[in-house]
Amino acid sequence: MHNNEIITKMLDGEVYSLAKVISIVESNSPDTGKIMQGIFPHCNGANVIGITGPPGAGKSSVIYHLAKTISDQSKKVAVLAIDPNSHVTGGALLGDRIRMDDLKDVYIRSIGNRCSMGGVSSSTYFIIKILEACKYEYIFIETVGVGQSEVKIKDLADITMLILAPGLGDDIQANKAGIMEIGDIIVVNKADKPDALRLEMELKDMLKTSQHQNANAQVFQTDSINGLGFNKLVECFPSIISKDNKTKEIEKLKTQYLELMENKIITLVHNKFNSTEDIDETMEDVLNGEQNVIDLINKDIKDIISTNI
Amino acid sequence: MTDRKIRVLIAKPGLDGHDRGAKIIARSLRDAGMEVIYTGLRRTPEQIVNAAIQEDVDVVAVSILSGAHNHLLPKISNLLKENGADDILVTAGGVIPEKDFKHLEENGVQGIFTPGTPTSEVVDFIKSHVEH
Numbered sequence: 008m009h010n011n012e013i014i015t016k017m018l019d020g021e022v023y024s025l026a027k028v029i030s031i032v033e034s035n036s037p038d039t040g041k042i043m044q045g046i047f048p049h050c051n052g053a054n055v056i057g058i059t060g061p062p063g064a065g066k067s068s069v070i071y072h073l074a075k076t077i078s079d080q081s082k083k084v085a086v087l088a089i090d091p092n093s094h095v096t097g098g099a100l101l102g103d104r105i106r107m108d109d110l111k112d113v114y115i116r117s118i119g120n121r122c123s124m125g126g127v128s129s130s131t132y133f134i135i136k137i138l139e140a141c142k143y144e145y146i147f148i149e150t151v152g153v154g155q156s157e158v159k160i161k162d163l164a165d166i167t168m169l170i171l172a173p174g175l176g177d178d179i180q181a182n183k184a185g186i187m188e189i190g191d192i193i194v195v196n197k198a199d200k201p202d203a204l205r206l207e208m209e210l211k212d213m214l215k216t217s218q219h220q221n222a223n224a225q226v227f228q229t230d231s232i233n234g235l236g237f238n239k240l241v242e243c244f245p246s247i248i249s250k251d252n253k254t255k256e257i258e259k260l261k262t263q264y265l266e267l268m269e270n271k272i273i274t275l276v277h278n279k280f281n282s283t284e285d286i287d288e289t290m291e292d293v294l295n296g297e298q299n300v301i302d303l304i305n306k307d308i309k310d311i312i313s314t315n316i
Numbered sequence: 317m318t319d320r321k322i323r324v325l326i327a328k329p330g331l332d333g334h335d336r337g338a339k340i341i342a343r344s345l346r347d348a349g350m351e352v353i354y355t356g357l358r359r360t361p362e363q364i365v366n367a368a369i370q371e372d373v374d375v376v377a378v379s380i381l382s383g384a385h386n387h388l389l390p391k392i393s394n395l396l397k398e399n400g401a402d403d404i405l406v407t408a409g410g411v412i413p414e415k416d417f418k419h420l421e422e423n424g425v426q427g428i429f430t431p432g433t434p435t436s437e438v439v440d441f442i443k444s445h446v447e448h
Binding site for chain 1 (some may be wrong): 318319320321324338342343345346347348349350351352354355356359363367369370371372399400401
């Protein structure tokens with residue numbers, strides 16, 4: 008099927024076409040630019056909520072309850088659940104959906120991060136815009152639950168939510184730099200566990216003396232097993248989402264634009280390097296003092312620019 | 317440079333609580349470079365087809381040990397068709413007697429794998445039937 012036809016069907020609300028457009032963009036197709044050019048004008052704002060946190064804290068279960076709460080208010084909700092691809096085989100087991108599958112009217116899409124760093128895939132921004140064009144009002148993004156450096160989500164989301172649970176680390180963990188510095192909201196999930204209150208106190212204590220941008224972060228308790236605390240959590244969303252849509256969208260695009268340029272250049276550099284014949288001999292020449300290493304690099308970069316751009 | 321991966325939904329329909337086989341297949345397909353989505357136990361054909369469409373998978377690989385294959389598998393194929401998604405390959409694995417193969421194949425199931433099948437056979441079947 009021709010791309011234009013799929014996009015028209017997608018904008019008419021056909022889910023299978025939406026899924027196919029996401030596949031095209033996600034797989035880095037050369038058609039991506041053209042497709043996005045057609046899609047951007049249809050975007051008129053969605054609330055993007057990024058969910059991050061360590062594995063096992065309950066990110067998927069929290070999203071399930073939030074998506075259900077909002078979807079029950081007759082709002083259109085989508086979930087992007089990102090899991091890691093293997094660096095060795097490129098394969099992935101995408102298992103977040105298992106906790107959300109009975110959400111009837113919610114669009115759920117599992118995405119492999121295609122080995123990009125930062126907890127989200129490099130096409131996530133485009134996929135968000137595609138969902139926005141399809142009139143989804145709330146888009147939840149579940150990042151790869153790796154750990155302390157998964158902070159890119161804050162560049163994409165209007166609200167960033169950090170999910171923690173008691174028993175995953177002591178207060179020294181909480182004071183480490185990285186993930187703890189990004190939440191607009193910090194959720195202590197598994198509130199049914201005895202140490203939940205203690206974790207909440209420690210977090211509040213830490214935030215009180217924090218100099219970071221999230222010093223005003225709000226702390227909530229939720230209990231996914233019994234479905235408690237989610238209404239209260241959803242009620243605080245409007246106070247966090249900034250109203251100045253235009254500036255916000257330009258700032259988001261700027262970050263993504265820069266990143267896409269970086270990715271493109273890195274790919275070109277790797278391709279050039281991997282296709283260089285006699286690379287071992289050249290390295291030997293450098294080690295023997297027969298070639299100037301900086302001159303070689305400059306020459307390679309000139310080659311990349313003249314052949315690709 | 318297109319980097320399109322084969323996407324497979326591993327599905328367990330009906331009242332069947334054993335997913336060891338499904339998980340082994342999921343891992344084998346992952347190790348063969350595919351993106352594998354597992355939806356969990358006791359799903360209805362409607363839930364499975366809904367997930368397959370939302371996820372734009374190339375294959376729905378159904379694992380079934382309950383004996384209800386003659387009822388559930390054609391239902392999945394038909395629902396895919398009704399939703400314009402009959403380009404998705406449907407395969408089945410589990411305890412399925414040979415006498416039922418013909419009925420299933422006539423109803424949209426394109427590969428049937430019984431206990432003892434080497435996982436490489438499943439991988440090869442999917443790779444040879446999915447074109448990008």
